Amino acid sequence: MNSHLPIDKLDAIWVYLAASPLLGLTLTLVAYLIALNVYARAKHNPLANPVLIAVAIVVVALKLTDTPYRTYFEGAQFVHFLLGPATVALALPLYRQWDKLRRGALPLLGGLVAGSLTAIVSAVGIAKLLGATPQTLASLAPKSVTTPIAMAVAEKVGGIPSLTAVLVISTGVFGAVTARWILNAVGVRETDVRGFAIGVASHGIGTARAFQVSEEMGAFAGLGMGLNGVFTAFLVPVLLPILLRWL
Amino acid sequence: MLRSLAALLIFQCLGESVSYVFSLPVPGPVIGMLLLFAFAMMRPAAATAIEPTALELLRHLSLLFIPAGVGIMVSVQTVRGEAFAVIASLILSTTLGIAVTALVTRALLRRQRRRNVEESAS
Numbered sequence: 001m002n003s004h005l006p007i008d009k010l011d012a013i014w015v016y017l018a019a020s021p022l023l024g025l026t027l028t029l030v031a032y033l034i035a036l037n038v039y040a041r042a043k044h045n046p047l048a049n050p051v052l053i054a055v056a057i058v059v060v061a062l063k064l065t066d067t068p069y070r071t072y073f074e075g076a077q078f079v080h081f082l083l084g085p086a087t088v089a090l091a092l093p094l095y096r097q098w099d100k101l102r103r104g105a106l107p108l109l110g111g112l113v114a115g116s117l118t119a120i121v122s123a124v125g126i127a128k129l130l131g132a133t134p135q136t137l138a139s140l141a142p143k144s145v146t147t148p149i150a151m152a153v154a155e156k157v158g159g160i161p162s163l164t165a166v167l168v169i170s171t172g173v174f175g176a177v178t179a180r181w182i183l184n185a186v187g188v189r190e191t192d193v194r195g196f197a198i199g200v201a202s203h204g205i206g207t208a209r210a211f212q213v214s215e216e217m218g219a220f221a222g223l224g225m226g227l228n229g230v231f232t233a234f235l236v237p238v239l240l241p242i243l244l245r246w247l
Numbered sequence: 248m249l250r251s252l253a254a255l256l257i258f259q260c261l262g263e264s265v266s267y268v269f270s271l272p273v274p275g276p277v278i279g280m281l282l283l284f285a286f287a288m289m290r291p292a293a294a295t296a297i298e299p300t301a302l303e304l305l306r307h308l309s310l311l312f313i314p315a316g317v318g319i320m321v322s323v324q325t326v327r328g329e330a331f332a333v334i335a336s337l338i339l340s341t342t343l344g345i346a347v348t349a350l351v352t353r354a355l356l357r358r359q360r361r362r363n364v365e366e367s368a369s
Contacts, residue, residue, distance in 0.1 A: 032310045050309045055316035062317070069321045076314035082304065083311045085255040087276035088262065089301035091283035095294055107355030115348025123340035130332030140336060144344055147315060148274040156272070167337060169312070169319045175341050182342055188349040196352055201344035208308035218305060224348070226277055233272040 018067065024075020031057040044212065046177045051205055083204075087146075090207075090226065093219035100192065101223060108196060112227050115200045119144045120232070120239060128247045135159060137244065141236045143167040146203045149229045157240050168203070175202020176209035192220045199224025251300035254293075258283040 017023050035053035042048035062072055073080070094101065101108070123140045132140070139159030142150040147168050154164035179198045188194060191214060198206040199221030207225050211218030262279025265271070271278070287294035 028310070028313050032313060051312050051316055054309075054313045055320060058313065058317045059320045069318055072317065073314060076317070079311055080314040084259045084276040085252065086304045086308055086311055088255045088258045088279040088283055089304050091280045091287060092294060092298050092301040093305065094284055095287040104356055104359070107352055107359055110355045111348045111352025114351040115344050118347040119340050119344030122343050123336050126339050127332045127336035130335060132329045132332040132336070136329050136333065140333065143337065144341070149272070149277070152272055152274070165315070166319045167333070169316055171337055171341050172312070173316075174338060175345060178342065179345055182345045183349055186346045186350055188353055190353060193349050193353045193356065197345045197349035200348045201341055204308065205312055208312065211305050211308055215302070226280065229277055230273055
């Protein structure tokens with residue numbers, strides 16, 4: 001008997017595995033582990049953001065094997081699904097930091113309103129100035145909040161939900177990668193304030209980055225993300241028509 | 248671990264139900280988080296039991312964004328001719344958002360602290 005598998009056998013195994021959700025799931029986990037390894041070797045430099053690296057690995061793998069996204073997602077959906085329970089889990093770090101949060105409630109709310117308004121008004125204003133269509137502006141307005149809220153808001157104000165999803169993820173990655181330098185540049189050193197700002201402006205992906213720095217920073221980022229999600233959901237439908245008329 | 252995961256899922260179900268019944272713009276998991284938070288306030292022992300699993304999940308929050316991130320890369324051509332306007336807007340507004348949130352929050356926290364010191368001094 002031949003000890004090595006003939007090519008057509010290998011091909012058959014590939015076809016068999018590719019048809020099950022197993023490959024998508026395995027690929028996601030392996031890409032994440034490689035990305036974590038790179039992140040550690042880069043001494044936790046924000047440029048080596050694990051989401052960014054893992055996504056790049058998966059995209060290259062899908063392109064090389066000519067696998068459609070839908071096939072990949074059949075496996076990856078098990079990971080994607082855990083976003084729900086993880087959001088619920090944010091209650092616990094919040095609970096641990098509650099005393100600190102309660103004492104700073106008013107300043108945090110003030111920062112939230114200022115930061116959320118700045119992000120929405122500047123996003124819509126700059127894009128409008130550069131000639132974006134009203135539909136694109138409506139898709140841009142809720143980009144700083146977590147994907148499910150942002151997509152629902154975009155739909156309500158006449159944007160394109162799938163475009164909003166692209167913008168939300170890009171905002172999250174950009175914020176997670178650059179927050180350290182932005183915050184250093186404006187001279188904010190306090191862990192709680194840094195975490196809160198990251199969560200308000202770059203939602204879950206920023207929060208994931210904050211949790212890699214410390215649990216306290218993560219708790220404040222989670223709070224910022226949650227508060228801005230609720231605030232934006234109510235604010236954008238009211239604010240966007242006014243902005244579109246004024247600008 | 249299994250009990251904690253079950254607890255998280257139960258609170259997510261509760262959150263989804265509340266969001267659906269009152270047709271709120273806020274997604275179910277966010278409401279589930281608020282409900283679990285209220286529950287933790289009432290039953291600190293339960294919070295301590297769920298905590299290790301919750302933190303383990305949050306430590307790998309990055310992993311959970313990979314499938315959505317891949318989807319975005321695949322459908323990135325949706326921006327078409329407005330790429331420059333959208334990218335410039337995204338970069339500037341996110342930078343401003345982070346900076347303004349941090350500066351305003353810190354200024355207000357400092358003012359609050361100063362007031363507290365003055366009050367306790369007088």
